[in-house]
Amino acid sequence: xxxxxxxxxxxxxxxxxxxxxxxxxxxxxxxxxxxxxxxxxxxxxxxxxxxxxxxxxxxxxxxxxxxxxxxxxxxxxxxxxxxxxxxxxxxxxxxxxxxxxxxxxxxxxxxxxxxxxxxxxxxxxxxxxxxxxxxxxxxxxxxxxxxxxxxxxxxxxxxxxxxxxxxxxxxxxxxxxxxxxxxxxxxxxxxxxxxxxxxxxxxxxxxxxxxxxxxxxxxxxxxxxxxxxxxxxxxxxxxxxxxxxxxxxxxxxx
Amino acid sequence: xxxxxxxxxxxxxxxxxxxxxxxxxxxxxxxxxxxxxxxxxxxxxxxxxxxxxxxxxxxxxxxxxxxxxxxxxxxxxxxxxxxxxxxxxxxxxxxxxxxxxxxxxxxxxxxxxxxxxxxxxxxxxxxxxxxxxxxxxxxxxxxxxxxxxxxxxxxxxxxxxxxxxxxxxxxxxxxxxxxxxxxxxxxxxxxxxxxxxxxxxxxxxxxxxxxxxxxxxxxxxxxxxxxxxxxxxxxxxxxxxxxxxxxxxxxxxx
Numbered sequence: 001x002x003x004x005x006x007x008x009x010x011x012x013x014x015x016x017x018x019x020x021x022x023x024x025x026x027x028x029x030x031x032x033x034x035x036x037x038x039x040x041x042x043x044x045x046x047x048x049x050x051x052x053x054x055x056x057x058x059x060x061x062x063x064x065x066x067x068x069x070x071x072x073x074x075x076x077x078x079x080x081x082x083x084x085x086x087x088x089x090x091x092x093x094x095x096x097x098x099x100x101x102x103x104x105x106x107x108x109x110x111x112x113x114x115x116x117x118x119x120x121x122x123x124x125x126x127x128x129x130x131x132x133x134x135x136x137x138x139x140x141x142x143x144x145x146x147x148x149x150x151x152x153x154x155x156x157x158x159x160x161x162x163x164x165x166x167x168x169x170x171x172x173x174x175x176x177x178x179x180x181x182x183x184x185x186x187x188x189x190x191x192x193x194x195x196x197x198x199x200x201x202x203x204x205x206x207x208x209x210x211x212x213x214x215x216x217x218x219x220x221x222x223x224x225x226x227x228x229x230x231x232x233x234x235x236x237x238x239x240x241x242x243x244x245x246x247x248x249x250x251x252x253x254x
Numbered sequence: 255x256x257x258x259x260x261x262x263x264x265x266x267x268x269x270x271x272x273x274x275x276x277x278x279x280x281x282x283x284x285x286x287x288x289x290x291x292x293x294x295x296x297x298x299x300x301x302x303x304x305x306x307x308x309x310x311x312x313x314x315x316x317x318x319x320x321x322x323x324x325x326x327x328x329x330x331x332x333x334x335x336x337x338x339x340x341x342x343x344x345x346x347x348x349x350x351x352x353x354x355x356x357x358x359x360x361x362x363x364x365x366x367x368x369x370x371x372x373x374x375x376x377x378x379x380x381x382x383x384x385x386x387x388x389x390x391x392x393x394x395x396x397x398x399x400x401x402x403x404x405x406x407x408x409x410x411x412x413x414x415x416x417x418x419x420x421x422x423x424x425x426x427x428x429x430x431x432x433x434x435x436x437x438x439x440x441x442x443x444x445x446x447x448x449x450x451x452x453x454x455x456x457x458x459x460x461x462x463x464x465x466x467x468x469x470x471x472x473x474x475x476x477x478x479x480x481x482x483x484x485x486x487x488x489x490x491x492x493x494x495x496x497x498x499x500x501x502x503x504x505x506x507x508x
Contacts, residue, residue: 040326044297068331072294075349076330077322080408080416083353088414094355094392095329099337100348101401138348138401145395147355154334160342162334 001026001143001180005171006082007187008032008074010235013082016186019241021091026143028174029086029093029150032167033078041069051114051123057214061112062127062164067154070164071097074152082150094142095150098131098170099162101138104155106131108163129163131155131170134177143178172218176225183222184244185215186235219252229253255280255397255434259425260336261441262286262328264489267336270440273495275345280397282428283340283347283404286421287332295323305368305377311468315366316381316418321408324418325351328406336404348396349404352385352424353416355392358409360385362417383417385409385424388431397432426472430479437476438498439469440489473506483507 002025006013009032020029038048046069049061062070079095086093098104106129114121142149153170154162168185175183189212219230233249234240243249256279260267263286274283292302300323303315316324333349340347352358360383368375396403407424408416422439429437443466473484487503488494497503 068335071334072326072330074330075334076326076328080325080329080351080353081322083351084410084414084416087353087356087410092355094350096348096350096354097334097337099334099341100350101346102341137399141395141399145391147392156338156341160338162338 001178003028003030003171003175003178003180003183004241005168005183005185006031006235007185008034008036008078008167010186010188011035012236014085015238016235016240017082017085018089019239020148021086021089023241027148028139028143028178028180029082029148030167030171030174031078031082031150031152033074033152036078037070037073040073041066044069051112051116054113054115054120059112059128060164061123063125064127067127067162067164070154071162074154079150079152086148086150091148092146093150094147095152096138097152097154098165099154099156102135102156103138103151104131104165104170104173105133105135106155106157106163106165108157108159108161127154127161127163129155129157129165131165131173134173136174136177139174139178166214168215168218172222175222175227180227182229182231183219183227184231184233184241185219186233186240186244187215188234188236190234190249223252223254255432257282257284257425257429257432257434257437258495259422259437259439260285260489261439262288262290262332262421264440264442265289266490268339269492270489270494271336271339272343273493274402275340275343277495281402282393282397282432282434283336283402284421284425284428285332285336285404285406287328287406290332291324291327294327295320298323305366305370308367308369308374313366313382314418315377317379318381321381321416321418324408325416328408333404333406340402340404345402346400347404348401349406350392351406351408352419353408353410356389356410357392357405358385358419358424358427359387359389360409360411360417360419362411362413362415381408381415381417383409383411383419385419385427388427390428390431393428393432420468422469422472426476429476429481434481436483436485437473437481438485438487438495439473440487440494440498441469442488442490444488444503470506477506477508
């Protein structure tokens with residue numbers, strides 16, 4: 001079993017979706033829609049507000065209006081255009097958010113401590129959180145019946161509120177819950193480095209910045225949870241999945 | 255088994271969703287997002303273009319950009335806010351479009367013959383169509399496993415393209431394919447008339463105009479296909495589902 005993540009900044013999904021439709025191994029596809037959301041928010045006069053946490057992590061402040069736009073971009077346009085394309089090329093795709101069927105349940109952190117201009121500030125009304133539990137029942141039901149689940153954030157809080165969660169971490173948590181053998185993370189970059197061994201990846205993550213750091217930490221955690229191989233891969237160009245199977249990209253293995 | 259349709263012009267879904275979550279009978283919820291789409295399209299500088307067919311039927315011209323907005327409004331915001339709310343009040347909701355898992359397959363009519371200023375014109379590039387087949391496998395799988403499917407247009411064409419289909423007809427086709435006993439159509443109107451019998455509904459439909467006519471024709475067709483009762487109901491106010499069970503609204507029965 002495979003879990004494949006497509007980054008929301010990738011502009012042309014088509015070669016990857018064709019490869020996915022041709023893949024015989026059961027798989028779950030997880031995707032983001034970061035670029036789509038930024039564009040939509042700007043057009044709807046509610047531009048993205050990126051904030052830096054006390055720990056130095058950059059995240060999106062997701063107020064209720066941003067969550068509406070998030071749902072439009074992630075669950076609406078991106079998820080369904082992917083499902084449409086996959087079905088057109090022969091895959092039996094079913095698109096869901098991680099809220100549907102309670103796939104990913106997490107804790108909402110409504111108050112966000114941020115650093116702005118050297119000062120610590122608290123922002124209220126954030127709709128973000130971290131995943132605490134994966135309920136794999138619906139995903140297994142779909143996989144066992146020949147469907148290809150296409151999953152996107154948001155997840156849902158214990159109180160039943162949509163929460164913005166990191167897409168890479170969602171993919172990792174799903175891979176772990178389904179005991180997937182491999183997790184393949186495609187982005188619009190050529191991978192990170194060559195031959196990263198498990199022992200060194202935590203240290204490597206210290207050097208990585210921003211998104212690369214999050215990806216490497218998710219990869220390291222996936223390995224600790226029993227996934228045999230995590231690929232950080234280039235989603236651009238022809239046959240990206242086939243190239244990954246042939247060994248291209250950065251692989252973290254046990 | 256019940257199929258419940260919520261019209262996209264209803265503004266406060268909450269009382270109905272609470273009743274639905276409390277309902278013990280297995281059910282499928284179908285919804286639209288007409289109002290949401292009109293607002294979004296206007297804000298994104300691509301206002302809705304309603305056209306009149308040669309036969310006098312009013313429909314939305316759905317070019318590729320409108321379909322993007324359609325997916326955002328129907329599959330994104332509306333579908334997921336309904337799923338979120340249902341989950342918060344205890345229902346095990348799963349939101350899908352009729353494309354997912356190939357639930358509703360139809361024929362796309364890319365060229366639309368319209369009447370405009372007394373003249374017949376042809377508009378190209380429409381993404382609308384009519385449902386030709388329901389594949390109930392995914393819906394049954396979800397119902398048999400305790401999920402509440404929440405379904406919205408679009409459907410998918412034989413070629414794998416998203417098509418705008420009428421939400422009332424989608425609900426009727428799903429009810430028919432699942433051999434539902436009752437189809438309940440909620441809108442922001444107090445029903446149509448009192449005591450409509452099956453024999454007269456086709457004639458009644460001649461007098462109805464616009465949306466009312468489409469609803470009555472769908473109701474008549476549902477009855478011919480073996481659904482025992484179709485309710486045209488008021489979705490506003492407290493406990494709309496309970497009131498419908500008590501006999502409020504317009505019912506078409508065998």
